[in-house]
Amino acid sequence: MENGEVQQRILQFIKARFPRAKKRNVDPSSALLESGIIDSLGMLDVVSMLEKDFGIAVLDEELVRDNFQTIAHIAEFVSRKSERKG
Amino acid sequence: MDFLLHHMLCTTAHRFPDKEALVHGHERLKYADVLRSVSGLAQALREIGIKRGDRVGIFLEHSVAQVIAIFGISYAGAVYVPINCLLFPNQLAHIAASCGMRVLITANSKLGSLLLVLPKIPTLEFVVTLSDSEAPSTPLRRFDFDEMTRNAVPRTWVDWGISRDLAAILYTSGSTGKPKGVMLSHANIMAGASIVSAYLEITDDDRILAVLPFSFDAGLNQLTTAFQKGSCLVLMNFVFAQEILQTLSEERITGLAGVPTLWTLLTQPNSGLLKQSFPDLRYITNTGGAMPQSVLSILRRALPSSKIYLMYGLTEAFRSTYLRPEELERRPTSIGKAIPDTEILVLRDDGTRCLPGEVGELVHRGPTVFMGYWNDPALTEKTLQANRVAPAEVGREEKVCYSGDLVMADDEGFFYYVGRRDTMIKSSGFRISPTEVEEILFQSGVVRDAAVVGVPDGMLGQAIKAFVVPQEGRVDPDELLAFCAERLPKYMVPKFIEVIPDLPKTNSGKVDYSELQRREGYESGL
Numbered sequence: 001m002e003n004g005e006v007q008q009r010i011l012q013f014i015k016a017r018f019p020r021a022k023k024r025n026v027d028p029s030s031a032l033l034e035s036g037i038i039d040s041l042g043m044l045d046v047v048s049m050l051e052k053d054f055g056i057a058v059l060d061e062e063l064v065r066d067n068f069q070t071i072a073h074i075a076e077f078v079s080r081k082s083e084r085k086g
Numbered sequence: 087m088d089f090l091l092h093h094m095l096c097t098t099a100h101r102f103p104d105k106e107a108l109v110h111g112h113e114r115l116k117y118a119d120v121l122r123s124v125s126g127l128a129q130a131l132r133e134i135g136i137k138r139g140d141r142v143g144i145f146l147e148h149s150v151a152q153v154i155a156i157f158g159i160s161y162a163g164a165v166y167v168p169i170n171c172l173l174f175p176n177q178l179a180h181i182a183a184s185c186g187m188r189v190l191i192t193a194n195s196k197l198g199s200l201l202l203v204l205p206k207i208p209t210l211e212f213v214v215t216l217s218d219s220e221a222p223s224t225p226l227r228r229f230d231f232d233e234m235t236r237n238a239v240p241r242t243w244v245d246w247g248i249s250r251d252l253a254a255i256l257y258t259s260g261s262t263g264k265p266k267g268v269m270l271s272h273a274n275i276m277a278g279a280s281i282v283s284a285y286l287e288i289t290d291d292d293r294i295l296a297v298l299p300f301s302f303d304a305g306l307n308q309l310t311t312a313f314q315k316g317s318c319l320v321l322m323n324f325v326f327a328q329e330i331l332q333t334l335s336e337e338r339i340t341g342l343a344g345v346p347t348l349w350t351l352l353t354q355p356n357s358g359l360l361k362q363s364f365p366d367l368r369y370i371t372n373t374g375g376a377m378p379q380s381v382l383s384i385l386r387r388a389l390p391s392s393k394i395y396l397m398y399g400l401t402e403a404f405r406s407t408y409l410r411p412e413e414l415e416r417r418p419t420s421i422g423k424a425i426p427d428t429e430i431l432v433l434r435d436d437g438t439r440c441l442p443g444e445v446g447e448l449v450h451r452g453p454t455v456f457m458g459y460w461n462d463p464a465l466t467e468k469t470l471q472a473n474r475v476a477p478a479e480v481g482r483e484e485k486v487c488y489s490g491d492l493v494m495a496d497d498e499g500f501f502y503y504v505g506r507r508d509t510m511i512k513s514s515g516f517r518i519s520p521t522e523v524e525e526i527l528f529q530s531g532v533v534r535d536a537a538v539v540g541v542p543d544g545m546l547g548q549a550i551k552a553f554v555v556p557q558e559g560r561v562d563p564d565e566l567l568a569f570c571a572e573r574l575p576k577y578m579v580p581k582f583i584e585v586i587p588d589l590p591k592t593n594s595g596k597v598d599y600s601e602l603q604r605r606e607g608y609e610s611g612l
Contacts, residue, residue: 016564019567040327
């Protein structure tokens, strides 16, 4: 799957799941954590969506801010994981 | 003799000047450093004209500066008003205007978003800011926080207040209307620190991890117990459970306080909790709602050498009860018994005592009972009442705190939480007023009628559900949720919205909240 496509899938999920993302112009570079769009509990939902929709297993040590700052970061993380798997 | 909040810091700094007091990220301060900054800030506040009892707001993330501000304001003789960083500018403005705030301590990066609401706070004269970014221009006089903390303190310092004076106002939601200011005296806060540090057996060997905000009484209590005993307080903001676990290990944390959502996060299968051991972690405490039993059993397995304290408290009386760890096995759903130097009564509506097994209102008697609600004598009179079951020699002057929480006691005097007497919602450790959420729903303009209730939720304790009646046509629940999310802090945004043709009403025409809760399968004590 293309990186852009991955970004779109994540963006759609976030817009549908988090009310605060809907009204704001969230794009792949928007800060998700600092802006309060997604909190700790919300991130759990994002992780289970990634595991389900992209068929990856997120390891404990990968649950760090660097992988989840923005949609671009998440998509890059997913691509990295998928490559390793493929 | 220590009788004002900052006295505990002065005493500890003289006992342990070189001991680590505060850690946040790469910042590490000793007690002598903390006292120097605190007294410097106090002197600077007096120089700009702070008077005894002036209200000074603190709108900062968890940080060293936040701790310096709390103690510095007390040292100066003023009253501190902590404001949760999750709040929106309008809510901050309500709090600031309500308490007649004169000074606001915040960060340049936050000031920009507040510019529009500052004119709504007529009493506000100064802002004191952290220079974390360029300062936006404001019509108010602005001072630099760090510069203020570097002030020299005169050799003779005179405290202005006594222990019965107001030390802090903590804003919290009631069942109706806007947040109310809970007034705490220095004596309240000092007693809270002594009582809690006694039963948690806190000493100067402890290293306490603070993740709860200081605008929340249990969070504040971690700070005061640590500083009273000379422990080290480690501050952190987190997103992932991993970050907490890492800090527990790296900082050799001995004590951690949390609310149910924090424990739920930590016990998720991917948190890593069960793969590590935490031999230093002496105790954990839960407050702000019942801990789900499934979570509790994972924690007991994961932390075999840590004592688990289940506590119950309300801002108006700080902490009220706790369950001794050795009782956990036998009664994991109990909130325990009264904290030291405190009597907990369970009373019927007529003011007489309930029998074991009978549900009544929890009434708190002791030195942590608050002074009243700021500028709200009617609500104060309802909450602080004479002790009708007091021995004759105590008389009717002493006030006890009516919690609004329904509880019952078993034959051995252990208490169990049953529910709320009113419509207030308790979700993820926060108290939420249905009317505050309803007000925003009405502001959307698409809703003719709205009622908000708490529904059972495994993770949050209660989740917020809104019932709405459309103005005309149809209402898109997703659009309405998005509207709320732009105007309310996350913990106040409904999880569910249900569109219904009409709200159930009582005979007197008021919304029948108990009927709505019954529909949600809630057997409340209403």
